[in-house]
Amino acid sequence: MKNKSIDEYPYKFEYAFDNVYGHVVSLLGQFDFPQKGVHLDIGCGWGAISDELISNHNLHYIGIDADQDAVNHLQSEGKEAYTYQLSSYNANLEFFNGILNGRTISSISIIDTFEHVLYLEELLQTISTLSKDHHAPVVISVPNFAHDDVVFKLLCNKFDETNTGLLDETHINIFTEEKLIESCGKFGLHQINKKDVVIEKSDQHFPKELLTLAEKSSLRQLLINLRSNMKANGKVNQLVRMFIASHPSQVPVIQQERPFLSIVTRTVGDRPEELKEVLLCLTGQECTDFEVLVVGHNLTLENQLLVEGVINDTPEWIRSKIRLLRVNGGNRSTPLNTGFENATGQYITILDDDDIVFSNWVEEFKNLSDKNYGKILKSVSVRQEYEQTKTDFSKRSSRAVSGFLNDYPAEFDFITMLHHNQCPGLCLAFPRSIFHDFGLRFDERINTIEDWDFIVRSAFICGVASSNVVTNIYRWWLKGASSQSLHNEQEWEDNYRYVQNKFNSQYLIMPPGNAKRIASMVGALSEFQNKSYGLPSTLDDQLAPKRQIAHHILVSNSWNITKPLRAVKRILGKKTCIPELFSASEAELDEFITNAQNSKSWKLTRVFRSH
Incomplete structure (x- = not known):
């Protein structure tokens, strides 16, 4: 029978700087090798990395593979190579110790081999022992089963095996990043570095007419948008990771059930009396299946002691549910991201240090989840105006100066929410998966309306289940520091435009x-x-909705009542620009609407618009 040429073998791959072999050598090159040590290449194939390691790293190369032809080729080049079929742990160790014959291993590589191995755990145990005994790093590469091309094809029931590649027909094990790290950690192999091979279009990018692969299809763009924040390694073709052996990361533990709700309370420590009220409200909850994460943002030592004092003054049963996290730097979004990241609950909600919740707050979320688990849960907030005051008992306290104001609708309105926020954070509970699996974060590039941005992006993935039960009070401060007073109108307007442009640039799922x-x-x-x-x-007037909004402003009671104020502004040279509705450009309409709705006079005359 005529012998095959090297090029006829399906697994004969060449070394290149930016392929898996180049990435393996690059990782190994970052390690300080012992002089004249041995590199053990398990599943070496045709030894694509051998020349680089021998010539550039002063290592003695030993290749091991089950393919006799590949081993013969390496031996013909004068390299040390052995034919061996990986099997049990004891047999593996006996073989490797035999060929080493007392020599020290400097490093180990296992390139695209795990997916072919029948006794994977036996091999992992072998590698861990060799790495630990010789203090040698191990570089492992595996195909990434979570590549976008594979995932998007599975959505269409497509599973196309090929001769080589991501879905090689000989693969008996599949890997994602999580599975690789977990499998190695079980045997004490801990990741210390990585250099994955990124290929946007893999060998599985076919057929081109499949809508989940077609570049311009809305479906593909929607899917890419959903996976973009998930840390899913969607463009990674091969995971290339360096490990070192230590103690196993997995020890027997009793898995504790997650609390139903994680409550994230951000504070800068300057409202201790209000923080006391928040925690007092929580002690009165009908449902106590929750944890509390008090996130101290940029706390001074004095304010930290105040916050710790407030927490320590709570009853022991609720104090045991509270964790204090400290965060320095960033903006208003930073403590929210920290709180959500550390939350262990099935759902996560925001309860700032000046809000008030009724005894049914957690219970109503729990009741909603019974039939709507996985959706965002929404109860009803009422707004109440407050001002700071002093009493004989406290230098700083607060008092309500209005009744309950029904500013926020009971039903979540997806379309209206695209225009403006109708939901204070404390009336919503988010599924933890939206943050921990889908990777949505509060946008730290903006200092205001960060909650609106997060709510809308989450709502179009999860959906919202609404209740008409009032469970909380959103305090509106008429004087003193608040998000309204700390940020000027221009900043609010800039953030508003930024968020709307973000919504407009994405594919949205409508319920x-x-x-x-x-x-x-x-x-x-x-x-x-x-x-x-x-x-x-x-x-076909695309600006009609904005013309209508501007029209409603101009005919509103608020606009008529504040006419004298505009007259004074004209005298002072601060004329309000009123556009001609039909001929105005989009920019002119946007400027007028934003300035009007964010003006103090518009907010103060809100009550007159309800009549």
């Missing part, structure tokens, strides 16, 4: 019922155009 509502809105706007401007209802 059932909204198509009909959007159609009705388009019809109403068309009718409005016809009545207000004498325009044909078929006119």
Whole structure:
């Protein structure tokens, strides 16, 4: 029989700087090798890394493979190589110790071999022992089963095995990053470095007509958007990781059930009396299946002691549920990300250090979750105006100066939420998966409306289950420091535009019922155009919604009541620019709407708009 040429073998791959072999050598090159040590290449194939290690790293190369032809090729080049079929731990150790014959291992590589091995745990135990005995690093590479191409094809029931590649027909083990690290950690191999091979379009990027692979299809863009924050290694073709052996990372532990709710309370420590009220509210909860994460942001030593004192003054049963986390730097979003990252609950909610919740707050979330687990859970907030005051008992206290104001609707409105926020954070509980699995974070590039941005992005993935039960009070401070007073109108406007542009750049998932509502809105706007401007209802005016908002402002009670204030502004040379609705550009409409709705006079006259 005619012998095959080297090029006819499916696993004969060449060394390149930016392929798996180059990445393995690069990782090994970062390690300080003992002089003239042995490099053990298990599953060496045709020895693609052998020349680099011998010539550039002064290592003695030993290749081991089950393929006799590959081993013969290496031996023909004068390299030490052995044919061996990996099996049990004891047999493996006996073989390796035999060929080493007392020599010291400097490093080990196992390149694209794990996926072919029948006795994987036996091999892992072998490698761990060799690494520990010789203090040698181990570089392991495996195909990444979580590549976008594989995941997106599985969504269409496509599983195309090939001769080589990600879905090689001879693979008997599959790996993701999590599985590789977990499998190695079980045998005391701990990751110390990595250099993965990134390929945007893998060998599985076919057929091109499949909508989940077609570059311009909305479905593909939506899926890419969903996976972009998930740390899913969606573009990684091969995981290339360096490990060193130590003690096993997995020890027998009793898995504790997650609490239902994690409550994240951010504070800078300057409102100890209000923080006391928050924790007092929590002691009165009907459902106590929760934990509390008090996140101290940029705490001075004095304020840290105040916060710790407030926590220590709580009853022992709730004090045991509280963790104090300290965070320095960043903005208002930073402590939220820290709190969510450390939360262990099935759901996570935000309860700032000046909010008030009723005894049914946690219970209502729990009741909603019974039939809506996985959705964002929403109860109803009422707004109440407060001001700071002093009493005979405290230098700093607060008092309510209004009744309950029903500013926030009971039902979550997806469409309206695209325009402005209707949900204080404390009326919502988020599934932990949205943060811990899907990778959504509070945007630390903005100092305001960070909650609105996070809520909307989460809602279009999870959906929202709403209750009409009032469970909390959102305190509105008329004087003193608050997010409204600490950031000027220009900053609010800039952040608003930034968030809206973010929404506009993404594919959004709309829940059932909204198509009909959007159609009705388009019809109403068309009718409005016809009545207000004498325009044909078929006119395609993309700015009609903004013209309508501007129109409502101009005919509102608030606008009429504040007319004298605008007259004074004109005298002072601060004229309010009122656009001509039909001819105004989008920028002019946006500027007018934003300035009007963010003005103090608009906020102060809110009550008159309800009549």
